[in-house]
Amino acid sequence: MKVTVLGGGNWGTTVASLVARRHDAMIWARNSAVVEEINKDHRNSAYLAGFDLNPKLKATDDFEQAVRHAELLIMGVPTGAVRETSANTRKLIRPWIPVVSLAKGFEQGSLLRMTEVIREELPNHPVAALTGPNIAREVMAGQAAASVVATPDLAVARALQQVLSSGLFRVYSNEDVIGCELGGALKNVVAIACGMAEGLGVGDNTRALVMTRGLAELMRLGVAMGGQATTFAGLAGMGDLIATCLSPASRNRSVGEKLGRGMSVAEITGGMTMVAEGLKTAVTTHELAQRYQQDLPIHETIYGVVTGSVDPTEAYRGLGPTPGHENEPG
């Protein structure tokens, strides 16, 4: 199958390299130096330093060529670029082909999930999300990992599982798109909280508190928005939350760690070449919590830290359960 990944960053490149093992894979990157390095040296040192990519992977900075190539299109740009990139494919994309979203987060303002954004721009295409505990560098290192392809159509899910599964990268399916996308988006905010714990030097009790009550918040908002509670116990919920909260390679956790050490958001993001979606998601989640009338104390605390109204060193005072949610579980 001819597969195109749009977006030549950390995860887009990893997925493209995986898919290239068994398919005719092409990656589009807007940066021509990245394209040249992938084609010439089979590396993407700006985003995946130290890893060799599959030599069969072809790269291009020609957007039209990349989209026309695709019998399956994978959207690998960050959330802020998904609408524009999807819209730009409209006149080029082959009819009816599936589109898979890799981004974890929401569109700011509309509060839409990524598959909703893509469906608005490409209404005649089946749309799925690929989400789970997938730290790109570990997948590149060939360590066993699993992910979930979330789409309401089981036949599409089965076909995508076939294309996206590769070696030690195992792909499950789930029809609960809302739950899967919510899990992938919200865990980034909890990972910032966990990183902050790290930066502040707190112990394992606090870490466990943040992860466990963070999961309860994912589930509470996710169910209020139409997701299924059981999804949050799976790879797209608890699995991704654990990986992102614990991995030193997580960008979101690393942002939290730096916040805990006293750096400001502007200082942290000024030094980053890669995206940490949790910073934007903290703002969106604040708005979603109000819309769905849910009490999310950990998310609310991170919203306060990110927007400057809460000092990270004071933050852990606010992470406990608030009245109305003292009972476990829930």
Ligand SMILES: NC(=O)c1ccc[n+]([C@@H]2O[C@H](COP(=O)([O-])OP(=O)(O)OC[C@H]3O[C@@H](n4cnc5c(N)ncnc54)[C@H](O)[C@@H]3O)[C@@H](O)[C@H]2O)c1
């Ligand atoms: N890195 C991971 O381990 C991982 C795993 C699963 C999901 N994700 C999610 O995948 C998405 C992409 O993450 P990433 O790690 O590849 O990010 P990244 O920051 O490493 O790379 C993003 C890429 O998108 C490009 N880009 C940004 N804005 C663009 C625009 N307007 N038009 C075209 N290209 C643009 C950048 O140049 C870069 O090549 C994020 O939503 C992230 O949460 C990442």
Ligand SMILES: O=P(O)(O)OC[C@H](O)CO
């Ligand atoms: O590096 P992060 O924090 O963006 O996390 C990457 C993935 O979402 C982990 O599953």
